[in-house]
Amino acid sequence: MKQIVIFTDLDGTLIDHDTYDFKEAQPALDQLRSRSIPVVICSSKTRAEIELYRRRMGLDDPFIVENGGAIFIPGHGLDLRDVNFVEKGPYHVVELGVPYTDLRVIWREIAKKNFRMKGFGEMTIEEIAACTGLPFEEAPLAAKREYSEPFIFSDTSAQFRVLESLLKKKGLRITRGGRFYHMIGQNDKGKAVRILTRVYANTYPDKQVWTAGLGDSANDVPMLRHVDMPVVIRKKTGQWERIHGIYPIVYSDIAGPGGWADVIHTILA
Secondary structure (H helix, E strand, O other): OEEEEEEEOOEOOOEOOOOOOOHHHHHHHHHHHHOOOOEEEEOOOOHHHHHHHHHHHOOOOOEEEOOOOEEEEEOOOOOOOOOOOEEEOOEEEEEOOOOHHHHHHHHHHHHOOOOOEEEHHHOOHHHHHHHHOOOOOOHHHHOOOOOOEEEEEOOOHHHHHHHHHHHHHOOOEEEEOOOOEEEEOOOOHHHHHHHHHHHHHHHOOOOEEEEEEEEOOHHHHHHHOOOOEEEEEEOOOOOOOOOOOOOOOEEEEEEHHHHHHHHHHHHHO
16 A cells, blocks of 8 residues: 655646746646645745645645745644644644744855846745746745745856855855745755655654655755656756756656646556
8 A cells, every 4th residue: 555645836837937826736746635745845835835735725735845945834734743843823844944043144244246136035926926926925935935035146156155155154055946045944845845854754654655746946956856756847948957967757748737647647547
């Protein structure tokens, strides 16, 4: 007996990169739900944003926010032995990232070096809506950061290396998503996936936990390294993210949520 668990990115994967629509994936989501297969959103998005999509998709499974900054586990059903967590509202939360207030202190210090860059912390809601393409009413949800600072960098590649070096000295690093760079701690999606996979293994001791991970960007690579079936979703440009050192690996023929659904139907078949 197997317990399948699906880990999935959102932008450009389960939802369209430009329209944020997921109607092409809905039939596959319905099939997964009918078979009690967890769909764990694993995204650079905030808790508030992911909660919105979980409601729209009819999901109630755990989710991973801000590139592995934290795992939010609804308070029912899963065996959390040997896992350190805190209580936040209806969730057991495994915190892996650096608090946003601490990140902003370091950001302001680094910004004095006059890099040509701009973080969400300096942007208005109007600017966030414009650079993300989000509806204006959803942009405030993207601003509710807890463990990461997305930013736009328009300086030289040499200056980017200087920035990376400065952040490394502070114990931080940069990862790249579909639209932005993200300043984060030593967390990543892979660490969160490993922890949650262990939780599922504890919860279903009589089953073999089998995992698939679906993503389209560089920040998904750590997740793809820690699942049984890593899947790279084709971008709307027709290209795929360049992945090295993961074998075997699946590349979807179709871009975005259509490709996501196609892969899920193959898994279920």
